[in-house]
Amino acid sequence: MGHTHPTVADASDITIGPIRGSHKAWVGTTGPAGEPLRVPVRRIELTNGEHLDVYDTSGPYTSYTTAAEVHDLAVGLPRLREDWSRPHAVPADPAQPSSPRVRTQLAWARNGVTTPEMAFIAAREGLSVDVLRAEVAAGRAVIPANHRHPEAEPMVIGKKFAVKVNANIGNSVVRSSIAEEVEKMVWATRWGADTIMDLSTGRDIHLTREWILRNSPVPLGTVPIYQALEKVDGDPTALTWEIYRDTVIEQAEQGVDYMTVHAGVLLRYVPLAARRVTGIVSRGGSIMAAWCLAHHTESFLYTHFAELCDILAAYDITFSLGDGLRPGSIADANDEAQLAELRTLGELTRIAKGRGVQVMIEGPGHVPMHKIVENVRLEEEWCDEAPFYTLGPLATDIAPGYDHITSAIGAAMIAQAGTAMLCYVTPKEHLGLPDRDDVKVGVITYKIAAHSADLAKAHPGAQLRDDALSRARFEFRWQDQFNLGLDPDTAVAFHDETLPAEPAKNA
């Protein structure tokens, strides 16, 4: 692994053990070469003898029962995908004879090659591998899986599949232990985060990221410009393509699965944000806007985009094309700045896909309900249906302290309209840094939004959980009602507050 350990890994800092009323189980399937694959599920055992398997993002942590069982955090999780066959390089676009030969899920899918990752995911989603491969080939779905992150359990982001949730985590202000940083990821994935974005800053970000990657059962995303900025002591005007490129390669080597790149913030779009109520609120957008203005030159992310594509293709890293000009308020939603950038993201999508790189598109932000669907419609039209990945959006600005809720409304609606992944928002949004409870509330709230959209889109099997819980409720099987919920601990605690006696729960 090649990194030093500033402190000893202490597994007692890691949350382990199953969620109440359930246990980890595995469902068998086979890979393209007939190899056996084990897909994790969370099995909820019911008091009537039935059980329900639900999608599980928690990795081995929920199967450990004592700290002694926890793997060595300094070594990392078992490298699940290391033994899987990896097909040969194929033309990025078989319709274009001159296209480069690459080893990405997009290129394989386009060339009709089924990968072990595809087989694993098809079983995980309960859909046929043919549908999955077709969606990836069309660029309507992505499988963020860096060759150098073999610890992760493959998953798909696309509108035909279960809506996914991303949780952001950041490093601690003071230098902390490996277990403390890993625990943030473990905590978020325990409650259902499908991917994690590491937004750490400061001197230790390389090491923090290494710890998280080696121990993460889910794909990890980053915003490389943040680390590049650290390398120039926080002065955006001192950034160069070379510094940025080297940072991307550094992170690619570590195993980052998807990267946010704000390559659509063009010099000519920056003035469009001047008339806004809230200007540019994206950190990456602000950095690139400052660079463009200072140099009065087109963004190096845009001018070097093809070169960047080839780096990402070499690892099969997925682009998350950032919306640096996303609206930061209801007033700015769907404005000229936002939509100009979105058109450019479409142009970049075609370049990336032509080089075999998987792409998703980031979206807003703050949007009133009547303007939400238009975001999806334009994204699909302009960006060739690349998976949409939105931050909320918040449906109103007037509730600081409750922005998990203002944004869950927007998130559910935008997911129903076709958004494939939702970046969570916590109650601390706009006010401060989320603590452990905030992260949990944020993830659960976004699982609600995502699942509500799955129901509305009739995702196969989604309603089984609602039906099982409602049947338990109607039959007064209280334990089953608690355990079938997204957060059994809270349900039990709320119930016990008013009716503490055990007989009441079994009544």
Next chain:
Amino acid sequence: MGHTHPTVADASDITIGPIRGSHKAWVGTTGPAGEPLRVPVRRIELTNGEHLDVYDTSGPYTSYTTAAEVHDLAVGLPRLREDWSRPHAVPADPAQPSSPRVRTQLAWARNGVTTPEMAFIAAREGLSVDVLRAEVAAGRAVIPANHRHPEAEPMVIGKKFAVKVNANIGNSVVRSSIAEEVEKMVWATRWGADTIMDLSTGRDIHLTREWILRNSPVPLGTVPIYQALEKVDGDPTALTWEIYRDTVIEQAEQGVDYMTVHAGVLLRYVPLAARRVTGIVSRGGSIMAAWCLAHHTESFLYTHFAELCDILAAYDITFSLGDGLRPGSIADANDEAQLAELRTLGELTRIAKGRGVQVMIEGPGHVPMHKIVENVRLEEEWCDEAPFYTLGPLATDIAPGYDHITSAIGAAMIAQAGTAMLCYVTPKEHLGLPDRDDVKVGVITYKIAAHSADLAKAHPGAQLRDDALSRARFEFRWQDQFNLGLDPDTAVAFHDETLPAEPAKNA
């Protein structure tokens, strides 16, 4: 008042004083006879010298600064509407010469009479009184204002107006003081509840209701069948029309502004609920279904409906036609039982309006997102666009402990589609009785849903608050950002957790 006081009213139990950063103010307008009317607003003072007035439901409680200023709770609030002119009786339906002469806002509106209530509300909503009167005349809006509840500040429920929020309260298990019961109403209206439903049960409900009514600045709703059931010791089969009628008259005399009546649960609909996942979940629906089955007779609420209309007309009480067969789970949404009842509510709406009684229609419940809009469409089509008043709906069943959120998603969407009032859901839904914090979270969550819909419907002036807050956010006017929010106290607390120093907030 005619009731005894089991304990002395202690004003120190009542939450008083303005919400952080604001103070009560009044905006002048004039009634139809030129009489001056004062419309309450909450004035938020900003650090840049500007201010923003927002809709205020809190009555005088937010203008008191010490317990000594609080009015005598045993006497009640000043009788605001007592001195207002009340027009003469007019034909319930001027197009039908044989229709009874009544004194209701519906009949006056149909006869072109503007009431002081209409003038007050038009100023409160920022819309012309002509629009308001036309909406009331068409039955698309209601003004729940019992002649015998003069303490309440008039408000309107209708899809052309700001979406309203109802909060349910219940009495304490042990006999409590007047101040304790009044405080529940004061607390909910402080955070923005537009109406209160008193769902109290037990021996003291008459007295509890009297306390609340005399001290409530907002309309009060009840479900009279609950009290009727107390009178027959909880045996639904022992209910009779006479017992029910006398209960309605008792509550009407006290000043109840709107009443939930489950008159659409017909004998022939009860078997439709047998195939459901969650049967009949409405308490009123269950009571009436039990009665119908036991007697194998049509519901007395249905067979005596015209008589009931005439009682309500005499006081100008508004019907809230209950959805006793509402779905209690995603699986049961929009099913035959629900829709059969809705058609009957339409028939009852026409009977009530023909007798001059204002009507709103209650709606679900639990509905997946893709089936929400159909609820509004059918309600408008079958019930002549009577204002729709829904409980959520919950967009998924899988999150007990978070049903304020599962339902806020559905509530925002159904309000955008035209629902006029939302009945709140607290985090304790399905699990236990809400405490004070739950009530606040429930109200704030529903204000978010209602305001999001106001934005989406372009309600005049709704976006001013979002814009003011976002401008404050962009300009780092932290105090203004906190104070413009729905819950300044929570915003400040969250901010202080991570950045405790005062300079940071002014940065």
